[in-house]
Amino acid sequence: MNEKGISVLEEYELEVLSIRKGRGMLLVETDKGVKKLVELKGTEAHAEFQNTVQEQLLVKEGIKTDNFIRNKEGELFTTDKDNRKYALKEHIEGEECDIKNQQDVALMVKNLARLHKTMELSGCMELKEETYQQDIMKKELEKHNKELRKIRSYIRSRSSISIFETKFLKEFEGFYEEGEKALELLQGSAYKSLCDQSLETGTICHGDYNYHNVIFEKRTVSTINFEKCHVGIQMEDLYHFMRKILEKNNWDKKMGRKMLEEYRSVRRISQEEQENLYIRLMYPEKFWKLANQYYNSNKAWISNKTIEKLETVVMQNEKKREFLKEFTKM
Numbered sequence: 001m002n003e004k005g006i007s008v009l010e011e012y013e014l015e016v017l018s019i020r021k022g023r024g025m026l027l028v029e030t031d032k033g034v035k036k037l038v039e040l041k042g043t044e045a046h047a048e049f050q051n052t053v054q055e056q057l058l059v060k061e062g063i064k065t066d067n068f069i070r071n072k073e074g075e076l077f078t079t080d081k082d083n084r085k086y087a088l089k090e091h092i093e094g095e096e097c098d099i100k101n102q103q104d105v106a107l108m109v110k111n112l113a114r115l116h117k118t119m120e121l122s123g124c125m126e127l128k129e130e131t132y133q134q135d136i137m138k139k140e141l142e143k144h145n146k147e148l149r150k151i152r153s154y155i156r157s158r159s160s161i162s163i164f165e166t167k168f169l170k171e172f173e174g175f176y177e178e179g180e181k182a183l184e185l186l187q188g189s190a191y192k193s194l195c196d197q198s199l200e201t202g203t204i205c206h207g208d209y210n211y212h213n214v215i216f217e218k219r220t221v222s223t224i225n226f227e228k229c230h231v232g233i234q235m236e237d238l239y240h241f242m243r244k245i246l247e248k249n250n251w252d253k254k255m256g257r258k259m260l261e262e263y264r265s266v267r268r269i270s271q272e273e274q275e276n277l278y279i280r281l282m283y284p285e286k287f288w289k290l291a292n293q294y295y296n297s298n299k300a301w302i303s304n305k306t307i308e309k310l311e312t313v314v315m316q317n318e319k320k321r322e323f324l325k326e327f328t329k330m
Contacts, residue, residue, distance in 0.1 A: 008078040008086045009037065011071040027091060034093070035069060040077045040085035042227060047076050047087065050226050053119060053204055057223075061118045066090050066224040092224055094217035099248050102255065106262045108214050111221045112206070112241060113266035116234045121202030135195065136232070137280075141183045144288045148176055151291045164302045164310060168291065171314050175284040182283040189279065190272040194233050205232045209241050235273050238263060239280035247286065251319035257330045278327055281320075286313050 006026065009016050015031040026037040040047060047068070057063040068076045069088045077085045097104040152172050155165045197203075206213075207228025215222045242259055249255045263269065269277070290309055294302070 006037070008080050009088070011073070011078045012069065012088055013072060028088070034091045036066065036089050036091040038087055038089060040087050044077065044085075050229055051076055052121070053229055054226055056121075057115065057118055061114065063115065063118065064092065064220065064222040065226065066092055092215050092217065092222045094215040094222065097211040097214055097216065099211050099245055102258060104216070105245055105255070106258060107216070107221055108211065109238075109241065109259045109262045110266050111214060111223065112209055112237060113263045115206060115223060116203070116237065117267045119204035119229075119234075121204065121231070137191065137236075138183070138186055141179070141186060141283060144283075144285075145176070145179045145183060147295075148172070148179060148288060148291060151295050152176075154295065162302050164294065164307045167307070167310055167314075168294070171287075171310075175287040175317070178282060178284045179288070182279050185279050185282070189275050191276060194272055194276055198231060198233050202231055203234050205230055205234055205237045207237070209237045210244060233273070233276060235269075235277045235280065239277055242277075243281065243285065246320075246323065247316065251316060251323040253323055253326055256323055256327070260330050278324070281327070282324060284317070287317075
């Protein structure tokens with residue numbers, strides 16, 4: 001981050017003792033403990049929304065997050081002489097989750113369910129509509145499927161193709177069929193009703209719930225980095241978390257069942273949400289991501305690592321299909 005932002009610290013009611021670099025931030029040792037200085041990336045309105053969410057978590061459930069610290073003027077951010085906006089926030093120190101440790105994963109998924117149960121903004125329509133995007137899942141799946149077709153057409157048009165491209169074409173049909181099937185199921189599901197319900201009740205997603213953003217401090221679990229929080233179907237968070245963990249654990253059924261059990265022990269998953277989660281898990285997102293990375297990279301030389309990633313996606317997809325067969329019984 002731009003170290004010129006240090007000047008904004010003069011606008012806060014604290015004494016700066018020392019400053020050191022962190023990952024994408026400056027860590028500021030003060031007379032009131034360690035804080036973090038970050039550049040504000042989103043809109044001012046979203047910063048207010050984010051602050052409302054985090055304050056609600058603290059007040060309602062005592063859930064510790066990296067809350068904003070207001071400056072002397074009572075504002076969430078401070079602008080420097082270059083017109084850059086910065087926010088000072090609480091810094092939480094601890095350890096990240098071990099994604100191969102079932103106990104850590106269980107704590108993380110229960111923490112997510114607790115967040116979801118608390119994160120609602122019914123009655124705050126202005127805040128809800130500020131971060132709500134109607135029909136985003138359907139639009140994303142349509143866009144991704146279109147991109148996959150485009151990449152296949154591009155490879156077919158090349159006069160000579162690489163090992164990666166040959167393998168991509170060989171595996172394309174199976175993955176693409178899964179993408180089309182997921183879209184078809186979505187269109188015939190209660191998705192629209194879930195969208196309407198999420199706006200009506202103001203259910204909020206963290207937007208980036210992963211092991212980097214959950215901190216273990218002894219027996220306390222804290223959640224940080226709410227910059228992508230928004231109103232939406234909360235299965236989005238659970239899907240992203242489960243997919244990452246299951247990919248790291250080769251789509252282990254016991255791990256998947258355990259995550260669902262831990263989540264449900266705190267927050268009920270409706271039948272409509274279960275269906276939505278299934279559709280999200282069905283979509284071949286990893287295959288699409290790899291294809292997209294290939295298309296936007298230098299195609300004159302494709303690394304062995306990229307080929308290995310494709311082989312891993314293909315190999316894991318069999319395990320994923322087996323997992324999905326059992327999913328409705330979990």
